Amino acid sequence: MVLAAGSGSRFGGGKLLASWGAGLLLEGALAAAFAAPVRSVTVVIGADAEAVAAAAxxxxxxxxxxxxxxxxxxxGASLRAGIASLPPDAAGAFVFLGDMPRVPTxxxxxxxxxxxxxAAAAAPVFEGRRGNPVLxxxxxxxxxxxxxxxxxxxGVLQALGGRLALVESPDDGVLFDVDRPGDLNR
Known part of the structure; x- marks a missing residue:
């Protein structure tokens, strides 16, 4: 699932629809989600719902x-909605963040x-820092x-201790997110 429900208030609104590369910021997260070994990709929307849904x-x-x-x-609300929407036989869920366009597939x-x-969950790490997405x-x-x-x-991940598998990332895309317009140029 791709969490894309936030208002992007620090960005000034409309963050996920901002230009990124040859497309939109949201498309980076979508590309990674579709590259994952999954049956389906769900986008959880909220703020800018119609525009984000149309872009997805x-x-x-x-x-x-x-x-x-x-x-x-x-x-928390976005995660609840996404998890509740999954089919009853889903073995797990990748959780991608809509403002993280550089996840290394x-x-x-x-x-x-x-x-x-x-493992109960898996998360990427780069240079000792845990990133996203999580599984x-x-x-x-x-x-x-x-x-x-x-x-x-x-908090759920922290409580897992050794049951959280940490997977080394080849680059810092697991840490890179866009919060403000200036982040688009990093």
Whole structure:
């Protein structure tokens, strides 16, 4: 799933629809999500819902769109909406952030292999810093459905200890996100 429900207030609004490369910022996250070993890609929308949904469908009409009605609460609401929308037989969920356009796709299969090998979740690391996306096993879905506020899955991941597989990233794309317009030029 790609979380794309935020208002981008630090950016001044409309962040996910900002120009990035030859397309839109959101398209970087979508490209990574479609490169992952998954059955489907869901985009969770909220602020700018119609425009973000249209951009996602324009990128790939196979995308599933889910609206998080309480998106203003923060990332917890987006995660709840996304997790609740998954099919009952989903073994897990990758969680991509719509404002992270440079995720190296080489890590995605290795993350899936870690989960298949028994990890409760997998996350990339670059130079000792944990990044995104994360891959969460179905066993964590009840905890994710109980999230509130804007911290996302951070607390759930921290509680896993050694059950969180850390996968070394080939570059800093797992850390790079866009918060302000000037970040587009980094």
């Amino acid at each position: 469908r324009s990128f790939d009409p196979r995308v599933l769109v889910v609206h998080a009605p309480d998106h203003a609460e923060g990332m 080489a890590i995605l299969r290795r993350m899936a292999e870690a989960l298949a090998g028994g 969460l096993s179905r066993a964590l879905f009840p905890d994710l459905l109980a999230l509130t506020g804007d911290a996302g899955a951070r």
